[in-house]
Amino acid sequence: MHDKTLTELAAGLRAKEFSSVELTRYFLDRIARYDGQINSFITVCADYALQQAQAADQALANGDAVSLTGIPLAQKDIFCTDGIRTSCGSRMLDNFIAPYDAGVVERCSGAGMVMLGKTNMDEFAMGSSNETSYYGPVHNPWDREAVPGGSSGGSAAAVAARLTPVATATDTGGSIRQPASLCGITGLKPTYGRVSRFGMIAFASSLDQGGVMARSAEDAALLLNVIAGFDERDSTSAEQTVPDYGATLDETLAGLKIGLPEEYFSDGLDTEVARIIDAAVDEYRKLGAEVKAISLPNTGLAVPTYYVIAPAECSSNLSRFDGVRFGYRCENAVDLEDLYKRSRGEGFGAEVKRRIMIGTYALSAGYYDAYYLKAQQLRHLISDDFAKAFEEVDVIMGPTSPTVAFNLGEKSSDPVSMYLSDIYTIAVNLAGLPGLSIPAGFVGSRPVGLQIIGNYFNEARLLNVAHRFQQVTDWHLRAPQPFAD
Amino acid sequence: MEWETVIGLEIHAQLATRSKIFSGAATAYGAEPNTQACAVDLGLPGVLPVLNREAVRMACLFGLAVDAEIAQRSVFARKNYFYPDLPKGYQISQYELPVVSKGRLIIELEDGGTKTIGITRAHLEEDAGKSLHEDFHGMTGIDLNRAGTPLLEIVSEPDLRSAREAVAYMKKLRSLVRYLEICDGNMQEGSFRCDANVSVRPVGEKRLGTRAEIKNINSFRFVERAINFEIERQIDLLERGETVVQETRLYDAARGETRSMRSKEEAMDYRYFPDPDLLPLHVDTAWLEEIRALLPELPDSKKERFMFEYGLTSYDAAVLTSSRELADFYEAVEKSSGGETRLAANWVMGDFAAALNRDGLEIGACPVNARMLGGLIRRIADNTLSGKIAKQVFEAMWEGEGDADSIIEKRGLKQITDTGAIEQAIDEVLAANPEQVNQYRAGKDKLLGFFVGQVMKATQGKANPAQLNQLLKEKLNS
Numbered sequence: 033m034h035d036k037t038l039t040e041l042a043a044g045l046r047a048k049e050f051s052s053v054e055l056t057r058y059f060l061d062r063i064a065r066y067d068g069q070i071n072s073f074i075t076v077c078a079d080y081a082l083q084q085a086q087a088a089d090q091a092l093a094n095g096d097a098v099s100l101t102g103i104p105l106a107q108k109d110i111f112c113t114d115g116i117r118t119s120c121g122s123r124m125l126d127n128f129i130a131p132y133d134a135g136v137v138e139r140c141s142g143a144g145m146v147m148l149g150k151t152n153m154d155e156f157a158m159g160s161s162n163e164t165s166y167y168g169p170v171h172n173p174w175d176r177e178a179v180p181g182g183s184s185g186g187s188a189a190a191v192a193a194r195l196t197p198v199a200t201a202t203d204t205g206g207s208i209r210q211p212a213s214l215c216g217i218t219g220l221k222p223t224y225g226r227v228s229r230f231g232m233i234a235f236a237s238s239l240d241q242g243g244v245m246a247r248s249a250e251d252a253a254l255l256l257n258v259i260a261g262f263d264e265r266d267s268t269s270a271e272q273t274v275p276d277y278g279a280t281l282d283e284t285l286a287g288l289k290i291g292l293p294e295e296y297f298s299d300g301l302d303t304e305v306a307r308i309i310d311a312a313v314d315e316y317r318k319l320g321a322e323v324k325a326i327s328l329p330n331t332g333l334a335v336p337t338y339y340v341i342a343p344a345e346c347s348s349n350l351s352r353f354d355g356v357r358f359g360y361r362c363e364n365a366v367d368l369e370d371l372y373k374r375s376r377g378e379g380f381g382a383e384v385k386r387r388i389m390i391g392t393y394a395l396s397a398g399y400y401d402a403y404y405l406k407a408q409q410l411r412h413l414i415s416d417d418f419a420k421a422f423e424e425v426d427v428i429m430g431p432t433s434p435t436v437a438f439n440l441g442e443k444s445s446d447p448v449s450m451y452l453s454d455i456y457t458i459a460v461n462l463a464g465l466p467g468l469s470i471p472a473g474f475v476g477s478r479p480v481g482l483q484i485i486g487n488y489f490n491e492a493r494l495l496n497v498a499h500r501f502q503q504v505t506d507w508h509l510r511a512p513q514p515f516a517d
Numbered sequence: 518m519e520w521e522t523v524i525g526l527e528i529h530a531q532l533a534t535r536s537k538i539f540s541g542a543a544t545a546y547g548a549e550p551n552t553q554a555c556a557v558d559l560g561l562p563g564v565l566p567v568l569n570r571e572a573v574r575m576a577c578l579f580g581l582a583v584d585a586e587i588a589q590r591s592v593f594a595r596k597n598y599f600y601p602d603l604p605k606g607y608q609i610s611q612y613e614l615p616v617v618s619k620g621r622l623i624i625e626l627e628d629g630g631t632k633t634i635g636i637t638r639a640h641l642e643e644d645a646g647k648s649l650h651e652d653f654h655g656m657t658g659i660d661l662n663r664a665g666t667p668l669l670e671i672v673s674e675p676d677l678r679s680a681r682e683a684v685a686y687m688k689k690l691r692s693l694v695r696y697l698e699i700c701d702g703n704m705q706e707g708s709f710r711c712d713a714n715v716s717v718r719p720v721g722e723k724r725l726g727t728r729a730e731i732k733n734i735n736s737f738r739f740v741e742r743a744i745n746f747e748i749e750r751q752i753d754l755l756e757r758g759e760t761v762v763q764e765t766r767l768y769d770a771a772r773g774e775t776r777s778m779r780s781k782e783e784a785m786d787y788r789y790f791p792d793p794d795l796l797p798l799h800v801d802t803a804w805l806e807e808i809r810a811l812l813p814e815l816p817d818s819k820k821e822r823f824m825f826e827y828g829l830t831s832y833d834a835a836v837l838t839s840s841r842e843l844a845d846f847y848e849a850v851e852k853s854s855g856g857e858t859r860l861a862a863n864w865v866m867g868d869f870a871a872a873l874n875r876d877g878l879e880i881g882a883c884p885v886n887a888r889m890l891g892g893l894i895r896r897i898a899d900n901t902l903s904g905k906i907a908k909q910v911f912e913a914m915w916e917g918e919g920d921a922d923s924i925i926e927k928r929g930l931k932q933i934t935d936t937g938a939i940e941q942a943i944d945e946v947l948a949a950n951p952e953q954v955n956q957y958r959a960g961k962d963k964l965l966g967f968f969v970g971q972v973m974k975a976t977q978g979k980a981n982p983a984q985l986n987q988l989l990k991e992k993l994n995s
Contacts, residue, residue, distance in 0.1 A: 112563045125562065132556055134563060231563040237793035266565050267795050345793055348595050351606020352560040356659070359562075372599055395597070395788035404790055 134231025213481025853891025
């Protein structure tokens with residue numbers, strides 16, 4: 033059951049092989065049985081899920097069902113859910129229950145999908161290893177000593193361990209693609225503006241984008257069909273029609289022009305990972321694609337640029353967590369300043385505080401021009417690199433992450449080395465482009481992801497390119513042993 | 518030493534939109550605390566601002582009315598600071614690229630001249646909530662009803678040279694925003710408030726002196742007093758050889774003085790940066806032209822037209838055009854009076870305005886409408902009523918006794934213009950007062966008034982005064 037694709041599950045529901053309630057119970061049971069080993073959920077909402085499942089069964093019986101009605105999913109705990117805690121992985125929001133659903137959650141419920149629970153994540157989506165979560169780290173299902181990646185580590189691990197068929201996630205600097213890569217699943221970060229940010233707790237507003245985690249490109253396409261689209265409550269949401277992402281999956285790749293940026297295959301890249309990416313690119317040659325070397329000359333600027341812009345925005349976005357109206361409030365505040373200092377000091381973890389301080393500094397009078405303004409200029413250069421590249425090629429390929437999953441604790445005391453693990457993903461957010469990661473092999477027991485970057489609103493092409501690869505390879509079908517049954 | 522005062526004003530005008538600038542919550546004043554604040558106004562996690570187009574339209578309308586440049590592209594920025602009534606920890610405002618810049622407003626000076634005051638910029642921003650420190654037993658209550666109310670902050674050039682000029686500018690601006698129907702101008706409720714930047718310098722000096730900013734002054738009287746106090750304070754300091762400190766000061770209305778709030782050293786670093794949740798604001802030419810087409814006639818051109826079209830004095834025209842309602846009312850009265858431009862002006866500014874003032878009523882809510890007042894003026898113009906009787910009729914109209922003609926009819930107030938009837942009344946008065954007749958004829962001219970009064974008494978004031986005078990003289994002198 034847990035290896036079925038979304039298409040198979042939808043067909044099974046329609047053929048009455050199983051009901052949505054049975055399907056939901058099946059996954060709730062798996063979560064109960066396995067999640068103790070990987071800690072991928074912060075909240076499991078069994079009653080809520082079963083209610084949704086009953087309603088879905090009713091809709092299926094009435095003939096009111098749409099394509100994914102009755103299919104369970106997990107929501108990253110960054111998406112607000114009406115009546116169910118939304119913690120964002122932080123002590124600050126350990127007691128926070130939103131009175132509204134995020135746009136993404138609303139669309140999933142509207143499509144009859146069943147929410148199993150809320151997945152673990154780095155605190156406020158700040159991290160690349162899921163170790164900054166107030167609720168403890170997530171373990172990589174392929175190797176419990178390894179991190180699952182971050183910040184959407186819970187969603188990635190839950191999908192990889194088959195605790196949910198699909199999950200939502202968000203990506204500010206690689207938070208979908210990097211954990212997808214490290215957990216051996218398919219993760220898509222859409223074009224900035226493709227998916228509503230309403231009700232998605234902001235980390236860095238100009239970079240944050242909701243997306244999907246699935247075992248295959250096909251499943252990812254079907255879930256993207258549900259969550260993509262304009263939302264008038266988000267001013268940065270794109271007023272563009274949404275194609276049927278499932279309709280073009282099988283298109284031929286003959287003549288597809290693939291660009292390999294030389295900067296993505298240089299020094300920091302693990303040689304084993306490089307070998308696997310080369311092999312994947314060879315598969316594409318066999319599928320009829322043309323491969324050419326390209327250059328994204330400002331790649332080296334992406335990490336420093338990101339670590340000015342993202343903290344700057346986060347320092348302001350996180351000001352609302354002040355202990356006054358909701359969330360964590362310190363005990364016995366003696367005055368207003370004490371209330372602010374201790375509520376924030378006690379409510380936020382170390383990485384969040386570090387980024388708030390970096391961002392506050394970067395925006396300060398006298399430093400603004402040197403940091404924030406300069407970073408915005410560099411952001412344009414980085415976008416221009418991609419624009420030039422897309423004049424020559426259809427998609428850009430490379431590794432998602434320079435290494436396979438590192439060990440828990442290995443980088444947690446060295447923030448800069450942690451930041452560098454996002455070196456290939458960050459530029460995509462700065463440019464606002466869509467990118468996905470698909471499984472392409474293993475180094476030992478640990479998965480390697482191939483990153484595919486497309487032009488703006490070209491998600492359909494990305495999914496098509498990923499799908500054709502998955503038609504001729506089986507990396508995406510492999511399950512981590514302890515969770516295979 | 519001779520000192521020159523330099524003043525610039527920052528006016529916050531609350532825009533009269535129905536909903537807030539970035540949310541759908543209502544803006545009405547005076548509701549129960551926190552009943553008009555939605556998730557966006559509360560700054561809950563994940564919610565996002567969506568700009569109210571009507572607020573932008575109002576800002577553009579203002580810009581057009583002060584001959585300003587309207588930016589085709591302007592940017593919302595975040596002004597970051599912590600305060601309990603600022604839910605997000607930042608205020609969304611406009612910083613480097615405001616929607617309106619480089620405008621001007623002409624004010625009338627006391628000597629009858631005019632002066633052009635530059636408007637540096639006007640930008641859109643959201644208001645904060647209110648902190649309530651009473652009634653909470655040492656704690657603070659937060660009311661977020663006002664949070665997110667749209668404001669237009671209008672910043673003047675330092676072109677004002679006295680407290681009087683500052684007040685004249687403020688009054689003119691208030692009249693303008695009310696004309697444009699973009700702000701109700703209610704200063705008690707805080708819909709129109711003022712911060713004043715004040716400095717002094719020796720006459721002839723080109724450089725500006727160090728300024729103090731006086732915050733949140735909420736009446737014309739207080740603006741004048743606060744500025745005058747501040748000018749005195751600064752001159753006093755300088756003449757004693759001390760220096761003025763750049764600081765923010767608060768006006769204490771009870772004590773009639775300003776006092777220091779925070780100095781420049783303590784000034785906050787607001788860490789402004791463009792708000793990534795909002796796209797740059799684009800105002801395209803076509804929309805701007807639509808807005809321009811709906812621009813009402815503005816006070817200055819209306820005043821010119823009143824002088825030209827109705828032959829009014831500059832003073833009368835200025836009074837009558839001081840608000841759009843008053844100007845519209847005058848024009849309606851003038852029309853129904855059959856073109857009695859002067860009489861209409863006198864009555865609107867005189868008895869009518871006095872009655873409004875006495876009863877604290879607005880034009881729209883008072884018992885005498887323009888048609889009624891115009892009807893009364895017709896009866897003065899056609900000699901049915903004397904000026905004195907007309908006042909009685911006006912009062913009766915105000916009391917709700919009907920229009921002028923029915924009151925005249927009912928009370929029999931029609932002026933006597935029949936020569937025979939007046940002559941008869943004169944004859945009776947003269948016959949009853951032979952003593953006074955003799956004295957008059959002996960040269961005591963002053964007694965004419967006595968006879969007029971007696972005849973008026975006899976006719977209950979209805980005798981036409983001109984006719985009465987003429988006939989009386991004829992009889993006495995014959």
